[in-house]
Amino acid sequence: MTDPSQLVDLYLRLSVDRDGKDSLDRQEKDLRAWAKAEGLTVRSVWSDAGKSGYQKGVVRENFDNAILAITKGEVRTLAVWKLDRLSRRGAGQVGLVLDKIEDADGRLVFYKDNLDSTVQNSRLLIIMVSEQARAESANTSLRVSAKIASDAAKGLPAKGLRPFGWESGRATLTPEKADELGWTLSDDEKAHGAVYVPVRESEAGVIRDAYRRVLDGTASMWGLAREWTEAGYATAVTGTERVDRTRPTEKKKVPGVWVASTVRQTLIRPRNAGILVAKGVEMPVSRIEPIVTREEWESLTAYLANLKTSQPQKPGPKATYLLSGIIECACGERCYGSVSYSQRKGGPRNVYYFYMCRNRLSDPDNKHTSIKVDIANGRVMDDLVLQLLKGTLRAPDADALSTKLAALNAELADNAEASDLATEIIFDPKRKNLHKKADARLKVLETERAALVAQRDTLAAQRAEGGALGELLDQAQAGKIEPTYAGAMEWAQRFADVFREFPMEKKRDMIKALYRPRIKRGGRGADRIELNPTELITGAQPHS
Known part of the structure; x- marks a missing residue:
């Protein structure tokens, strides 16, 4: 030694x-x-x-x-x-x-x-x-914070990821452009020059069209999300790398997939109307080129708020697939339940149920995975019974979960502080050589934040799942179970029967808390499923 x-x-x-x-x-x-x-x-x-x-x-x-x-x-x-x-x-x-x-x-x-x-x-x-x-x-x-405040006073937003609809940098603001936008240049801007944030017209036109259609009632958030994804429009994080949720040591590129919530947030941004908000306050001067008028922005935000409050949407259909939206493709994105049909001439029609990757259409360059529903569900069920027999399946500890959630929220706050620091570097004129790297750092922090949010969501699911799993185990253990092989198998069968009759949403809560299942490329049958057990906060060892 x-x-x-x-x-x-x-x-x-x-x-x-x-x-x-x-x-x-x-x-x-x-x-x-x-x-x-x-x-x-x-x-x-x-x-x-x-x-x-x-x-x-x-x-x-x-x-x-x-x-x-x-x-x-x-x-x-x-x-x-x-x-x-x-x-x-x-x-x-x-x-x-x-x-x-x-x-x-x-x-x-x-x-x-x-x-x-x-x-x-x-x-x-x-x-x-x-x-x-x-x-x-x-x-x-302190110096960089002062620079950020100074830029905000001049009507310029903080730098960061390029927002959809605008160019990534700033452009020189000429007197002609200022007149076109209806802006009055200050004496300082006239003497020393001015800059502004220009729109990217190819994307600005898409936003204007969305405003018109939403206000006309001819487009929904999900419909726009599908259109924008199929058209190949990039989100702010498209192409950036983020930590893989099931393989923390690996990273994957974020595909250009829009969802309803992302579209909604994009449409209700004050900057769409050229409004600059700093620390929650609207600044009197803005040098953000508007995409829509203030009246259009106010109309759309009021319309969407009315939909959400005065006219609550009908709840969507209840989940019918145990692992839909939970199981992941080999590419790292989620898979959803899907139906496929086949029929030979003159023969019966065959129906097949699969879990398929949501990116199989928008990202055809990569090979995506799918698997039959009964195979994936069976693999999860078999592991639940195995953990039951090993004595490692138990309800989470509520106090331990609360402590862990508090720690994760603290990490998320630290991530936000680090993002602020990277932004400060971008605004420091004496560190221009670091601006590009600091911008890249912001993207890394975004992926780290996504991983932390995924961990937080897992713990939140475990907290919700605690009651469901405890209830399930109580029902499964009803009656005396002899400490023999036959007794254990009787318990396992009882557990399977109770699980089968348990409400779907409760079963899904348990799966979210216990596993991060993924479909592997290659292999056969249930061997293609990686369960990736989570660390269940029970005060005991995590199940394996």
């Missing part, structure tokens, strides 16, 4: 993952060269790409792992490329790290700062440098 004193771990971090002089690759290369010169063997490389060292509440798992390895005595030295890569939280966080490493008789080295915690009187220098890094971040945040 290698002596821990001969080993070194490396810690790398970059808030905005980019190529350059302090990229992750450069950090690792420099630190490996340093370790070799010191006669140390690199044991592990801990990396937190795209994680802020300044924002409160940001969870850096590999930062924690790197410190833990030192305190557990697995390695004696931790090397960091520069102190602000370890933390920008100042003396508070850095001081705690120094205490932990000193208590473990460890060593913390900052390569670029030429600082070593084992050198006499180095602690004061490390604390001073850490406070300088914290102050730099705080000043940048």
